[in-house]
Amino acid sequence: MSKNKTKLNLNRRNFLTGTATLAGIAATASVVPISIANANHSEGKKGLPNFINWKNRDALIVHSDKGIETHRSAIGESLITPNSNIYIRNNMPTMTDKQIGDRKKWKVSIEGVKNPKTFTLAELQKLGHATMATILQCSGNGRGFFKHKPRGSQWKTGAAACVFWTGVPMKTVVDACGGISGDAVFMTSAGVDHEPTGLDPKKAMIERSVPKKVYKDAMLAWEMNGVPLPNAHGGPLRMVTPGYFGINNVKHLGKVAFTSSESSVKYMKKSYRISPIGKKGSQYPSCWEMPVKSWITRPTDETGKVKAGKVQIVGVAMGGTKKVRSVKVSVDGGSSWKRAKFIGPDLGKYAWRQFVLETTLSAGTYNIASLASNGSDRQPELRMENRRGYAHNGWKDHSVNITVV
Amino acid sequence: MRILRFLLISFLCIIFKAQTLFADEAKMSKGLEIFNETAGCAACHVLKAAGSEGNIGPNLDTVEGLNYDTVMDIVTHGLGVMPAFGEDEILTKEEIDIVSFYVSNSVSK
Known part of the structure; x- marks a missing residue:
């Protein structure tokens, strides 16, 4: 395959500067020099872009240099995320x-x-x-x-x-x-x-x-x-x-x-609208209030096999714009639920709460789920299907499968 | 007779493969041109294979799962500040096919 490079035309960003017609228009002079545009993208030593090279690489999943996620197991061990x-x-x-x-x-x-x-x-x-x-x-x-x-x-x-x-x-x-x-x-x-x-x-x-x-x-x-x-x-x-x-x-x-x-x-x-799959437009709700939500942070499929006996099931729960009131945990895929205990300080209705359920598990495989309520709303079982995949708070998808040995 | 048939099939396979290679090479070359010139993707994205260093959108060499279908979907419909090159008829369907082929075969190379 040819890797010959054509000369870059950096003025072609006129599609975004608002000055473009569909074809052939002379390049705009309003485009910034490339020295500004590429000022901070280069990759640092840890496999992270250099503008966040100070972050903990082991805690992060890199989807791209501008989309970097925290591992499930790197959330929730302390109430505040470092x-x-x-x-x-x-x-x-x-x-x-x-x-x-x-x-x-x-x-x-x-x-x-x-x-x-x-x-x-x-x-x-x-x-x-x-x-x-x-x-x-x-x-x-x-x-x-x-x-x-x-x-x-x-x-x-x-x-x-x-x-x-x-x-x-x-x-x-x-x-x-x-x-x-x-x-x-x-x-x-x-x-x-x-x-x-x-x-x-x-x-x-x-x-x-x-x-x-x-x-x-x-x-x-x-x-x-x-x-x-x-x-x-x-x-x-x-x-x-x-x-x-x-x-x-x-x-x-x-x-x-x-x-x-x-x-x-x-x-x-246009962006951040919660629209049905295949549809879009400003008539659909904007991504504003967060819904009630929770998820397990330990044990997870990231933390490996669990030793049979007493197990601490830990997670985080949020109430959205209201205080989170309760969390239930299931170890059988939602067939039965037990109320978990909130731990740690309550930092107010806009912070999440850590929860724990202590239980005993024998060898086998388990599907562990959590279900939070803020008194008015509780997590649905299923996701709300929508075009861009916004505002997911269904408990089933957020459950984890673990193996106890 | 069997030998002749074998030779004929082998010959056709070689011709077909060669045509595909030439077609792919031409597509990659045209894709590079669209990436750097026609569509101006280079102004907003890093792609080492294209020698581009834009920093508005993500570095394409770091984006997970950039296969042909994914690239074509994003180029067609846009994403965030990125224009919808298909919906807004900035590129033709053929150009989108070519640049998607080019990007999906160029990332991390």
Whole structure:
């Protein structure tokens, strides 16, 4: 096979810069130099891209250099997921230190309020200070269980983490701006990580609208698990929308606006819509609130054969936007269930709870499942079939088969 | 007679194989051109075989399971910021077939 290389035409990205016609149009001059576009993609020593070379390779499954999952067995041993084990899902290239510049001078504008303002990170840090725990979960976590093989990373359970965020409550920021003005219906957050790429903002900007009420519990976060928010996770500042899927927790935050309509960018209107297989469009629900969910983290098929006798079945459970109330565990594929015990501290309704069921197992094979409830909803047995494999919380697919010897 | 039949079948097989090889080589060459020029995939993706270093989308050499069907599906329908080259008629069906063949035979090489 020929491996002759044709000359690269880097200006051909005009499909994305919004200047292309279907064929033959002269290349646009608005494309950024390749030195910016390929600034941080090269592979580091551990088999991870160098922008996250500080992560724990053994805890991670690499679906691509921009889609990296946490092993099932690397979640849940402690309540908070260590930064080194947390998954990566980035729609835009992670911004570099050079692109970010002086972190203290990072700016975010607040609009749709009575007194619109632009704050630097240093000013936000004087305005308020709080810490909370929330679950960060990719909308497509569990996509790997769908039989129709939706496009995108084939996540099983590991596009999720429980994280301590430190920052300023969004409500404090809104109060400092005199309150929300007009008839806002949405809180719309926009990242600026598309800017260095030179791509058309309508196609590339991560701008997400969520119902206005979310602002009451939201946070502008600059620390993640006690360290400055890593660039790979949206540093120096990201929006945290508790109980809402990861995409709404906008990275590299540049603007928050209270708006009367949803953002019109592609990532709001077209992407992240939960539509039937074979259909798509903005008439379908957006990936907003996370549903109640749980899964076993130990023992699993990753942890090898289990010795007969007393066994600790451990996992994590989340209630979505409500507190998780109970978890049941089955060792016979859902024929019978026993209530598991919550362990560890309760970090609030937006964090997950660890659970354990102590049981005795003799030699044989077992299908172990968990079923969580938040009082209003409980996990369904089956996945909700949908085009892109979003919001999977069915207990059956998330069960594990183990062998006891 | 048997020998003649054997020789004839062998000859046809060789011709067929040679044609396939030539066709595949031509397809790879055309695929490279589409990847780097016509579609501009190179501006957004790393693919060592094509010498491309774009960093908007994933490094194709690191993406798991990039077989022909997967590539064709993504190129046709788009994914995230990636345009739907088929749905939006940016590429023809033939071009999508060729570039999918090229990418699926080039990753990690």
